Amino acid sequence: MKKKPKKKVSVDKQSTLADLLRKHGAQIYDDLDKGNFPKFSIPSRSVSNIVYDKKIRQYILGANTAVRSSRNSSQLRSFTQLMWLAFFANRLTSQKKSSTLRDVYYSSQAFEVDFEDQAESDNIIVDLEAVLASPRESFHVFPEERSSVFGDLTIEYTVPGYQGKKTNLSDHPDGYAIGPSLTTAELIETSAEVVIAVEKGGLFTRFIEEQVDKKFKAIIVDTGGQAPRSTRTLLKRLHDELSLPVVILTDGDVYGEHIAMVIKSGSANAAHLRGLTVPDAKWVGVWATDIEKYKLPTIPMTESDIKRCHDLLKDPRYQEGIWKKELEVFLKIKRKAELEAFSKYGLTNITDKYLPHKLELAKSL
Amino acid sequence: MKKKPKKKVSVDKQSTLADLLRKHGAQIYDDLDKGNFPKFSIPSRSVSNIVYDKKIRQYILGANTAVRSSRNSSQLRSFTQLMWLAFFANRLTSQKKSSTLRDVYYSSQAFEVDFEDQAESDNIIVDLEAVLASPRESFHVFPEERSSVFGDLTIEYTVPGYQGKKTNLSDHPDGYAIGPSLTTAELIETSAEVVIAVEKGGLFTRFIEEQVDKKFKAIIVDTGGQAPRSTRTLLKRLHDELSLPVVILTDGDVYGEHIAMVIKSGSANAAHLRGLTVPDAKWVGVWATDIEKYKLPTIPMTESDIKRCHDLLKDPRYQEGIWKKELEVFLKIKRKAELEAFSKYGLTNITDKYLPHKLELAKSL
The missing domain is CATH 1.10.10.10 (Winged helix-like DNA-binding domain superfamily/Winged helix DNA-binding domain)
Structure with a gap:
């Protein structure tokens, strides 16, 4: 359907x-x-x-x-x-x-x-x-950075030279750059039931290779670290226009947690804008508590990681729920873990085990 | 044809x-x-x-x-x-x-x-x-960075799930990510007669918008700064398999010049490898001499820019031709200019005037 x-x-x-x-x-x-x-x-x-x-x-x-x-x-x-x-x-x-x-x-x-x-x-x-x-x-002032998207989504362009032309974003398995044409295209139809935003290009490729788009009926978005504004606009449109839930997967560190928060609620210096946030977006991992739970290989937090945790704990958006709890756990264990850490259990462990578990969990978050 | x-x-x-x-x-x-x-x-x-x-x-x-x-x-x-x-x-x-x-x-x-x-x-x-x-x-160990390509080039994938499937790289006007699938795809056919590699995402978008691909029969590649290895591999394949000349357009500074050199001849720490270089690639600008010629807005070179110039002048690849001459002019004028500087003469000045001139010049370089 x-x-x-x-x-x-x-x-x-x-x-x-x-x-x-x-x-x-x-x-x-x-x-x-x-x-x-x-x-x-x-x-x-x-x-x-x-x-x-x-x-x-x-x-x-x-x-x-x-x-x-x-x-x-x-x-x-x-x-x-x-x-x-x-x-x-x-x-x-x-x-x-x-x-x-x-x-x-x-x-x-x-x-x-x-x-x-x-x-x-x-x-x-x-x-x-x-x-x-x-x-x-x-x-029409666009960012230079480009991140990518992949999945069964048919769009129709509105830019000159391409009006009325349609493309399905599952045709190129390395992904489609999210630039002015994609940001302004009409979203025509999709069989997807969820949008998965992932922080890293390597994981984006892994997800496509393991057919996460088909297995979980997902549109996959590579945020390439902190999501560029065009990417955040696309995420919002996928959520608002196609009623798709958005889940976010980042490295298990304070910067990853904040990448998710910026997608969810923007930043203080964009307080004059609407239309760039997805308040219902859910950060599903890697949580500080996952590090212990999944026995992930870790790296020690740096002084600057720790300072950043303390700073965010003063931010009104980090006063409750997992946002607060996970920051506190990071400060307690003083360790962080990358998304690739799951490769310790095999390259497809993250898509075979971790992702399905987290997608299920997201429904109740 | x-x-x-x-x-x-x-x-x-x-x-x-x-x-x-x-x-x-x-x-x-x-x-x-x-x-x-x-x-x-x-x-x-x-x-x-x-x-x-x-x-x-x-x-x-x-x-x-x-x-x-x-x-x-x-x-x-x-x-x-x-x-x-x-x-x-x-x-x-x-x-x-x-x-x-x-x-x-x-x-x-x-x-x-x-x-x-x-x-x-x-x-x-x-x-x-x-x-x-x-x-x-x-x-199969790929870089995480992705740059993009656009133009009339039909490819046929070899990756699982996509074998035999073809895509034309002019269908999505924001560009196609250059990842494992594109790097390993067969190059089937093209109407292009030249490959233009450009250092910046903003210019890549401008070139597509101004139909540089059609006007100059070009495949356009965004290197996103220093070209990732998959991008260099694709450039080499476009040159070797389709006999397409490759021209490179960078910012007018020592880093831009070196981005072009790395595409042309690799780097010392990849001396153990073949297959990543396009020795016939031509750096067509922005040259130090263009800064005066086109009366471009400039920025002063930093101490580190100047040091880098002196370092490169000791490199055997910078001992002759424009490579040496332009470094010397940079050192003389101590100013640099960005590709966007042409916008001083209107947003399309670079594609209307500068690019055609440089493409013509490239034939005799």
Whole structure:
């Protein structure tokens, strides 16, 4: 039985963004017509305005806003930069061209808009995200990093030259790069019943080789360490549009645990954004408690691992459940284990034994 | 007019490797039957035995060999490790399972073969490469890193579950991950006339978006910085089997220049291997001399960039032609430029102007 999405969303999203940009542009013209200094109102991203929202289970911005006005000479520079960026974002989206943070920085020079360095332009890009409450991918600024996906999922492209063309993501057994085309494609149908995100390329290959996609009716995603934003967007879409549960498998260490948390609830510095988190995603391992349970070969935690544990224990998201418990166990045993550690019991032990056990467990988590 | 390979090679390769392993195994049994202590003879990888071969244009090992004998108690440990690894490599290839360096390290524990840490097992893997004169990918130890490829190339898989299945690598416009399946696939046919390897994911996406594959009849490869070994293997196969010229485009700095050199002629620590280099590959830019010529925005070189230039100037491969000249210009101007710097002249300047110019130039390099 193939699953189809409840509704197609990506096309709507694009027109909404164009509308938003137009609205902000019209406001600028309006101010000028009325003899007012044009300005932008930006939700404040200062630490004091970042709060954890228990209901939607992610960090969000509070009610404070900052004004970037052309009247104030100290704000004129960043006001101009932001206005140029909105213009450039509109051009990118209407011409359906993709770009990167670095491209935007160099493109500004074509318009003689002055940025000190790329850090300054990156920061203005985040300002525009906050103004539009949309991730930069929506205005075609994509990350350079690519991770991969594999499984029975038919998609239909929306990018120029490929509109209407369909591909099934199980045709290439090394995986499909998750770039602008995949992120913006319509999800047409799938026979999968679960999405398995795994931290490492080696395991991703192992899972495909052992037909985890068929045996467990799964779409497999390689996050390649900390999941790039396009990958998190895809995970969210697979969950929201196709109602697929998402489980995450990482190395058994504090960084692995946090990779899972970022997929689940984002990060504090993306508090101005929705649409990048999968609050229902489940971290199924490798847990600190698995290290003892499965008698895994371990490596001692470093000073920086231990410090990171203590830091996360202060984070509101690590105050309960396995999130808290596993950090505490890591601190107690002071050892960590890699996903490949299961190879001690044979290369397919992880897919034959550990994974089925954890997938079953995930249903009750 | 579609190009087809002169001969199919990957299947032959696999049987040759199995033969080689069997030959070494038989030798061990033979020694035992005759009452001799079994041993391995390994080409020496010490610095004094690494020489640059001008004819094949890469580093190779000299005539010195080291003996790893079970008679010598100080060699018994590494002899045993190497013998186990040959056994494990044979199992991987006959069962057609892929693995990684890390997998091998943990797998050894299943057999109670002792390795101090992963560095020790990595080193023994390189020893086996030297014994077999074959890269570890041939005995199914693959890198975790994945880069991507895109273009009109039809391949036919040889991995289990996909034998005989064909895919065209222009169907997914974000690119296809270059993993074990792609590396071992037969190259069936292509309409391409050139391979363009580019250092950065952002540019790879730009090239696809601007239809560089169609406009210049090209297969586009994203090396993702320093090209992983599977990517270098694919580049070599595209060149050797399909007679396609390979051009390389990198950032305009000393690291970019060396990324191109490694694709062309490998590295000193892979002197024991053939099959990973494309001696005819051409580095077409970004050259130090392009920085002035195209009036590119630049960044100052760091101390470490400058030191690296001086180091490479001592390398026998940087003694002539553009390789030497461009290093000298970098040292003179002490500035570097990124590929994205062309965005100063518009996002498509690099594909509209720079690339066609460089492709034309490549014909005479």
